[in-house]
Amino acid sequence: MIKFLDIAKINQKYKIDFLNMVSKVIDKGQLILGDEVQAFEKEYTEYIGTNYCIGVGNGLDALRLIFRAYLELGVFKPDDEIIVPANTYIASILAISDNHLKPILVEPNLETYNINPDNLEKAITSKTKAILIVHLYGQNALTDKIFEIAKKYDLKIIEDNAQAHGAMYKGKRTGSLGEAAGHSFYPGKILGALGDGGAVTTNNKYLADVIRTLGNYGSSQKYVHNFKGLNSRLDELQAAFLRIKLPYLESDNKVRRNIAAYYSEQLDPDKFILPKLIDNSQSIINNLSHVWHLYVIRHPERDRLQKYLLDNGVETIIHYPIPPHKQKAYSEYSYLSLPITEKIHNEVLSLPISQVQTIDDTKKIVGILNKFI
């Protein structure tokens, strides 16, 4: 069986270093907000290219804390509207509604799966305060048009960078392009910890200070509480593990780009709808706008295709089978008709891709796929 994602194999390479690190952290005895968190935050700001990074408990909390901070600062008010792509993972939307803000679901582009800039202006009202940009499947979603619209209507751009660590737009990394960004280090993400983890990156010092305080019980000085905060901190051990893996992120992204290029060259384009790049001025191998967290194809008989692959020893996953507006949790949105989003959820299939996938396995997958009838 070719696994969809072999997390054990990904982490095997670092096992000795991880174990040595556990021993080091135990000996130091500083298990919460110690040197490792501080060092990781510094190294991650250098990688992403922002002035500040705040380690938090997970990717959802990173986004929740950004919205919460804007509420505390009086920039957003309850019931303000936040534009978000309708086909994102539900966490993006939960972060908005959890803060009593209103998610406005906007249809994506059917070719790139990222938010369609042409649909933005008609979604804007006097209550719109921000656009939550999701770099879905690992591809940068920001375009000049989105920046222009944000400027014209005075909207904040917030990035959900849970799937795109290392992707670039005009020489800058996603996560440094908007006012603030949420990152996830969930084990299956491109930069994965050995458990939950997340971070916020931003260039805004006030925002960074408020987020850091909010994630630590609303306190920046022990036993003095300026906000009704929560407890969401990046674990010291997870930060130490992430420091071991971060130096390999660039080369890992390169390996996945090579696999994506092979899929796109070899898969039969008459049989499958293959992923498209927003900026297709370069070949996949040289195109830094996509880090290929997921390689997603479409087929009208997706479920039959998935079963065929499984019968032939290839595990695949659907990202995602049910769109947020069709989830019971968001029954208030069930009246919405979002045909592009619904089509995507009915047809997408994510093929195996990772930094440890062998060329032999990739070839095998292509051979099996091209024989599908």
Ligand SMILES: *Cc1c(COP(=O)(O)O)cnc(C)c1O
């Ligand atoms: C994974 C993910 C999140 C949430 O991250 P967690 O660390 O799992 O909380 C948010 N948004 C997107 C797009 C994701 O893929």
